[in-house]
Amino acid sequence: MLQIKNLHAMVEGNEILKGIDLVVKPGEIHAIMGPNGSGKSTLANVLAGREEYIVTSGSVTFMGKNLLEMDPEDRAREGVFLAFQYPVEIPGVSMSNFLKQSLNAIRQHRGEQSLDARQFLKKMREKLQLVEMDEKFLSRSVNEGFSGGEKKRNEIFQMAMLEPKLAILDETDSGLDIDALKIVSQGVNKLRNSENAFIVVTHYQRLLNYIIPDFVHVLYNGKIVESGAKDLALHLEEHGYDWVKNEKGTEVTA
Amino acid sequence: MIPEIIDLKDWFISTFNNFENRLNGHADQPFHRLRREAIAHFSRLDFPNTRMEEWKYTNLQPLLDRRFRLFDADHEAKPAAIEKLFLGKKNDNRLVFVNGKFSEKFSNLRTTQRGIILTNLETALHDHSQLVNDNLAKYCDHRQNAFTALNTAFAREGIFLQVAPNVVVGEPINILHIFDPQSEPYQAHPRHVLVIEKNSQIKIVESHHSLSDGPVFNNSVTEIILKEGSRLDLIKVQDVNLHSIGIHHTQIHQEKQSILNSYSIDLGGALVRNNLTVSLNGENCESNLFGFYLASGNQVIDNHTRIEHLKPNCNSNELYKGILSGKSRGVFSGTIYVARAAQKTNAFQSNKNLLLSPEADVNSKPQLKIFADDVKCTHGATIGQLDDEAIFYLQQRGISPTEAQNLLRLAFAGEVLDKMSIDNVRTHVQELINKRLQQEF
Numbered sequence: 001m002l003q004i005k006n007l008h009a010m011v012e013g014n015e016i017l018k019g020i021d022l023v024v025k026p027g028e029i030h031a032i033m034g035p036n037g038s039g040k041s042t043l044a045n046v047l048a049g050r051e052e053y054i055v056t057s058g059s060v061t062f063m064g065k066n067l068l069e070m071d072p073e074d075r076a077r078e079g080v081f082l083a084f085q086y087p088v089e090i091p092g093v094s095m096s097n098f099l100k101q102s103l104n105a106i107r108q109h110r111g112e113q114s115l116d117a118r119q120f121l122k123k124m125r126e127k128l129q130l131v132e133m134d135e136k137f138l139s140r141s142v143n144e145g146f147s148g149g150e151k152k153r154n155e156i157f158q159m160a161m162l163e164p165k166l167a168i169l170d171e172t173d174s175g176l177d178i179d180a181l182k183i184v185s186q187g188v189n190k191l192r193n194s195e196n197a198f199i200v201v202t203h204y205q206r207l208l209n210y211i212i213p214d215f216v217h218v219l220y221n222g223k224i225v226e227s228g229a230k231d232l233a234l235h236l237e238e239h240g241y242d243w244v245k246n247e248k249g250t251e252v253t254a
Numbered sequence: 255m256i257p258e259i260i261d262l263k264d265w266f267i268s269t270f271n272n273f274e275n276r277l278n279g280h281a282d283q284p285f286h287r288l289r290r291e292a293i294a295h296f297s298r299l300d301f302p303n304t305r306m307e308e309w310k311y312t313n314l315q316p317l318l319d320r321r322f323r324l325f326d327a328d329h330e331a332k333p334a335a336i337e338k339l340f341l342g343k344k345n346d347n348r349l350v351f352v353n354g355k356f357s358e359k360f361s362n363l364r365t366t367q368r369g370i371i372l373t374n375l376e377t378a379l380h381d382h383s384q385l386v387n388d389n390l391a392k393y394c395d396h397r398q399n400a401f402t403a404l405n406t407a408f409a410r411e412g413i414f415l416q417v418a419p420n421v422v423v424g425e426p427i428n429i430l431h432i433f434d435p436q437s438e439p440y441q442a443h444p445r446h447v448l449v450i451e452k453n454s455q456i457k458i459v460e461s462h463h464s465l466s467d468g469p470v471f472n473n474s475v476t477e478i479i480l481k482e483g484s485r486l487d488l489i490k491v492q493d494v495n496l497h498s499i500g501i502h503h504t505q506i507h508q509e510k511q512s513i514l515n516s517y518s519i520d521l522g523g524a525l526v527r528n529n530l531t532v533s534l535n536g537e538n539c540e541s542n543l544f545g546f547y548l549a550s551g552n553q554v555i556d557n558h559t560r561i562e563h564l565k566p567n568c569n570s571n572e573l574y575k576g577i578l579s580g581k582s583r584g585v586f587s588g589t590i591y592v593a594r595a596a597q598k599t600n601a602f603q604s605n606k607n608l609l610l611s612p613e614a615d616v617n618s619k620p621q622l623k624i625f626a627d628d629v630k631c632t633h634g635a636t637i638g639q640l641d642d643e644a645i646f647y648l649q650q651r652g653i654s655p656t657e658a659q660n661l662l663r664l665a666f667a668g669e670v671l672d673k674m675s676i677d678n679v680r681t682h683v684q685e686l687i688n689k690r691l692q693q694e695f
Contacts, residue, residue: 049649072650073650073652073655076649076651081650082650084647088641088643088644089644092665092668093661097661098651098661105651105652105653106652109652158651
C-alpha cells in the first residue's frame with residue numbers, strides 16, 4: 001500500500017528526515033515512536049502534503065501512485081487521512097456542512113454518488129456513536145471551543161466518516177485522559193480491517209496498550225534506527241529514549 | 255476652494271433652481287421653506303474633502319468627475335426585471351423607486367393592516383402635512399452636513415411610514431430602489447421618514463439595485479423615530495453597479511425601552527459612505543447594529559457609525575465585518591459616546607476585516623467618548639487574512655483550495671448574516687454574496 005524509500009525532507013532550511021524507509025501493507029498497524037524532535041510529526045506532515053515540508057530526495061508510492069506529486073486534497077481523495085496533532089478551529093463552518101463537502105469530494109473522486117440528506121445524517125449518527133460524541137456536535141463549528149479530548153475524538157469521527165485506506169494518527173494520544181484514550185483506541189480498533197492500514201505516531205507506549213501494533217519503529221535524528229514487533233515498545237518504555245540515544249547516537253551522528 | 259468644487263456646488267444649486275421651478279403649486283407648502291433654507295446651508299458649507307477628519311480616508315473625486323441630473327420621467331422598466339431583484343415574498347407590500355422617483359406602477363401597497371400610513375413622501379406632504387411636518391427634519395441636522403443639506407433641499411421622493419401605537423406588523427415592508435441610468439448619470443435624493451409609535455413593531459427590507467451599468471449619485475437620508483417600547487428591524491442591502499456613488503445618512507432617535515436591529519449589507523458601488531447615527535434618548539433601550547461589506551476592484555466602502563448613550567441602562571452592540579480584495583478600500587469609524595448621565599451603559603463594538611489581496615486596504619477607527627463612570631464599553635478591530643492552517647485542514651479532508659477559501663469566506667460573513675431576522679432575505683443575501691465571491695474574488 002505504502003512504500004517510502006530513502007525519504008529526506010527539510011523544514012525551514014533544516015533537514016529533519018534523513019533517509020526513511022518504510023513499507024506498509026493493508027491490514028497492518030505501524031507504530032512510530034521516538035523522542036521529541038526526532039522527525040515523527042514531520043513524517044506525518046510530509047505524507048499529508050503540507051507545503052512547508054520540502055522533500056529533497058527519496059520517493060513515496062501509495063497504491064502504486066507517486067504520492068509526492070499529488071496536492072493535499074488529492075492525497076485525501078485517494079485515501080490518505082491525517083489525524084492532526086493540533087486540530088484546527090474553523091469558526092463559522094459547521095461540522096455537518098464541513099463533512100458533507102468533504103465526504104462528497106471524496107465520493108465523487110471514487111466515482112460514487114453524493115449521499116442525500118437522509119443517508120448522510122444516518123451515517124453521521126452511526127459514526128458519532130463510535131466515538132461516543134453527542135449529535136449536537138454536528139451543528140457546532142469545526143473544533144471551535146472543543147476540549148482537547150473532544151478535538152481528538154472528532155478526528156477519529158472524521159476518519160470513520162471518510163473511511164481512508166491509510167490513516168496517520170499524529171500524537172492522537174497527547175493530552176488525552178485515560179477515558180478519552182480508550183474511546184479513541186476503541187474507535188480505531190473498530191475501524192481496523194484487512195483492507196486499511198494505520199501509522200500511529202506517538203511519544204508514549206501508553207496508546208499501544210489499546211491499539212496493538214504489528215510493527216514498532218523507533219525514529220531518532222531523522223532515521224528509523226530500530227524496527228521490531230510490539231515488544232519493542234515495552235522495551236522503550238522500560239529503558240527510555242536514552243537507550244536509543246546511547247545505543248544509536250554515535251552511529252547516527254557519525 | 256478649488257475651482258472644480260465651486261463648479262460642482264454651482265451645478266447642484268442650479269439643479270435646485272430648476273427643481274424649484276418645476277414644483278409649481280408645491281412651492282407653497284410649508285416644507286418648501288425648509289428646502290430653501292437647506293440649499294442656503296449647502297451653499298455656505300464647505301464641501302466634504304479629505305482635509306476634514308470625517309472624510310480623511312474617503313476621496314469624493316468620483317463625484318466631481320461627472321454632472322448628475324435629476325430624473326423626472328416615467329420609466330419603462332420591465333416588471334419581470336424588477337420581480338427578479340425583489341428580496342421579499344411575491345405578495346409582500348412593496349414600494350418601488352426608479353432612479354429615485356416613486357413608481358406607483360411597480361409598487362404594491364395592499365396594507366391590509368389598519369394603523370399604518372405608508373406612502374410616497376410627496377403624497378404624504380399633501381395628505382398628512384401636519385404629521386409629516388412634525389417629524390421631517392426633526393432630529394436630522396441639515397445645517398452642519400453638506401450632503402444632508404443637499405438631500406433636504408431636494409426632499410420630495412421617499413417613504414413616509416407611520417405605524418400607529420400598539421400595532422405589530424407581521425409581514426415585512428419591502429422598499430426597492432432601482433437605478434437604470436441608460437443614457438445619462440442621475441442624481442437622486444430619497445428622503446425617508448419612519449415613525450414607529452409606542453409599543454409597535456415592524457420589519458423593513460430596503461434594497462438597492464442597478465438595471466444597467468451607468469453611474470448614479472444616490473444621496474439618501476433616512477430619519478427614524480422609535481417611540482417608547484417600539485421595535486424596528488431594518489435590513490438594507492445595497493447591490494448597485496460598480497460605477498455608482500452612494501452617500502447614505504441614517505438618523506435614529508430611540509425613546510425608552512425601544513429596540514433597534516439594523517443590518518447594513520454593502521456589496522456594490524464605486525464609492526459608498528454610510529453614516530449611521532443612533533441616539534438613545536430613554537432608559538433601557540437596545541440597539542444592535544450589524545454590517546457586512548464586500549469590496550473588490552477599486553471600490554471604496556466607508557461606514558461611519560455613531561451611538562449616543564444619553565440615558566442610563568441602555569445596551570448597544572455593534573458588529574461590522576468586511577471582505578476586501580483587489581485594490582479596494584474599507585473604512586470603519588465607530589464612535590460610542592456616553593453622556594455623564596448614562597450610567598450602567600453596556601456598549602460593545604467590533605470591526606473585523608479580511609484582506610484577500612496585498613493591495614486592499616482598511617482603515618478602522620474605534621472612538622470611545624465616555625463621560626460616565628459606571629459603564630461597560632469594549633471595542634476591537636481586526637484585520638487579517640484567511641487562515642492557512644484552516645485551508646490545509648480542509649484540503650486534508652479532500653476539499654479543494656478554492657472550495658476551502660470559499661467556505662472560510664462565507665463563514666466569516668456568516669457571523670453577521672446568521673443574525674438576520676428574516677429567513678428568506680438572509681438566504682437571498684447569502685446567495686448574492688456567494689455569487690460575488692465566486693465571480694470576483
